[in-house]
Amino acid sequence: MQLTKKIEQEVVSKIRDSETFKNAPTSRGLLQYLYEATKRGEHLKETVIELEFFKNSQTDEKSNPRVRVNIYNLRKKLAAYYASEGSTDAWQLKIDKGQYKVRFVKKQVPAGWVQKLSWTQILPYALLFIALILLLVNKMPLKKPLLWESFLDSDTSTNVILGDHFGAMGKTMTGGRGWTRDFQINSVDEFYDLLKRKPELQGVLRPANYSYTTRMAAMATQHLQQFFQTYDQQFSIRFSTQITLPEIKEGNAVYAGPVKNDNQFIRFFNDANPYFKLSGQMLELSGHPTKKDSSFAFGTSSVDQEYAIVSKYPGIGATEHFVFFSEHDIGVSATVEYFTNVDSLKTFETKYLKGKKYFTALFRVRGKNRVDTDLKMETVVGF
Secondary structure (H helix, E strand, O other), X not given: OOOOHHHHHHHHHHHHOOOOOOOOHHHHHHHHHHHHHHHHOOOOOHHHHHHHOOOOOOOOOOOOOHHHHHHHHHHHHHHHHHHOOOOOOOXXXXXXXXXXXXXXXXXXXXXXXXXXXXXXHHHHHHHHHHHHHHHHHHHOOOOOOHHHOOOOOOOOOEEEEEOOEOOEEEEOOOOOEEEEOOOOOOOHHHHHHHHHHOHHHEOOXXXXXXXXXXXXXXXXXXXXXXXXXXXXXXXXXXEOOOOOHXXXXXXXXXXXXXXXXXXXXXXXXHHHOOOEEEEOOEEEEOOOOOOOOEEEEOOOOOOOEEEEEEEEEEOOOOOEEEEEEEOOHHHHHXXXXXXXXXXXXXXXXXHHHOOOOXXXXXXXXXXXXXXXXXXEEEEEEEO
């Protein structure tokens, strides 16, 4: 039976009228709304749902959890419905974790034998069965690398946070108006603190409506996307100037970007690492039982040679963080490529982890024109 819009609505109506949803008016209404919005091709996100469904135009997407709570409850009711009265439904409605669109999946019913077959009839099917088995063996999911195991778990969501830069709109060097960047100002709060210290800038500068990323963001995203697709997994993309603590708590996080934007992951890195501390543009190694105390400076004007930090550590709750820090593009781009390559991952795990789940590694990276990079390991500490 082919899925049509009429059948889709029948599926939605049957769920809404079921005993499971009988006493849940909010879940019933939300289900119908998400289906109709998906059908119209709308870009669904929390603020849109809060405004259109809950009719709240004053919502603050950084603090109001109502949409996530109600979507969570809706998913639970759908699971309960298909575990009981909807267990024989030909079509099932799904709302994937981390998504708000609905989709329909046809339930597969295995066919039984209808007659006995002779050996001459069985042989072609047996050969076909063997061929399919061999094909399935070749197509079996690859063993997940130890370092990325939790990030490639379909039950855990992953956010990739790209390091962007906060900016302001104001007078440019040519006398016009445009986007400008000060590395000491990394948030709206710091911007208004600046205006308090320098009131003469009021009316001259205002926060920009958009942030800025370098070529690093595109290259890191490309490597991570290809890697996750290899294991049939996906992630959501966020930006460091816009990410909130509740969003970071949602699941595992991968940060790829500079240290000079004073991003939130520097604090997480310092809290989780027993031997390393990153402050300003200095990385300090101290207190290790076998490695001598050392300092590494990130503040360099060279864009063809720099340090890069890669660290995996426990995040908030049961989550994990995988961070890639550097001052310029080549450090992040080169290390993301290294840690999304199956061969280099295997070498790193075998040589440096030795049973450790978390680590911090420091690389010296060289690259011509921010490409054609070369990595040299400076130090690795597992914990």
